[in-house]
Amino acid sequence: QQQVKQSPQSLIVQKGGISIINCAYENTAFDYFPWYQQFPGKGPALLIAIRPDVSEKKEGRFTISFNKSAKQFSLHIMDSQPGDSATYFCAATFYSGTYKYIFGTGTRLKVLA
Amino acid sequence: DVKVTQSSRYLVKRTGEKVFLECVQDMDHENMFWYRQDPGLGLRLIYFSYDVKMKEKGDIPEGYSVSREKKERFSLILESASTNQTSMYLCASSLLGQGGTEAFFGQGTRLTVV
Known part of the structure; x- marks a missing residue:
């Protein structure tokens, strides 16, 4: 299943809180x-x-937790800031002739000041 | 500074027109991709290419074609634009590396078909 x-x-x-996706x-x-x-107005950029x-x-305030047995992974943003307000996409790659990227549907994060 | 450049930020085209979206990368990457981004659907792969003149269908290739005549340039073609192709189009490139490598994206082209 791709x-x-x-x-x-x-x-x-809220500003200073933890965001979890x-x-x-x-x-x-x-x-x-x-x-x-x-x-x-921008293209996606690699975060971590x-x-x-x-x-x-x-990496700084950003942490990925990965649970291989459960096939789950999550992004934690500590001390969330208004500047973190953005859309976040998780992705996974696999080899099929070359490496293909499969993206999640996205999470729109808003951090309140 | 590495760059993936898409030729247009905004385009408005009429139904039935042939539309060309151009993408150029300056990183000598083997892989290039075209995605379509729609709210609630994320990024969906239209076509990708891992070498000059090579192309592979992604998940939603219907109504689209691509061309890769040079390593740095990957074009997306809408043969006969339709209103359901109104969307944000994103080009990306990456190295042909083992174990997955970073994909670099352009700034996107917002296409409106009227």
């Missing part, structure tokens, strides 16, 4: 799990990524 299911569709968080997948051939951040041989990756 899908990545993402939730929630939208999220409102979840993704789930079925295909065990997925081998790279990036998160992309998209601001209005993880490979399935680690359970967590942290």
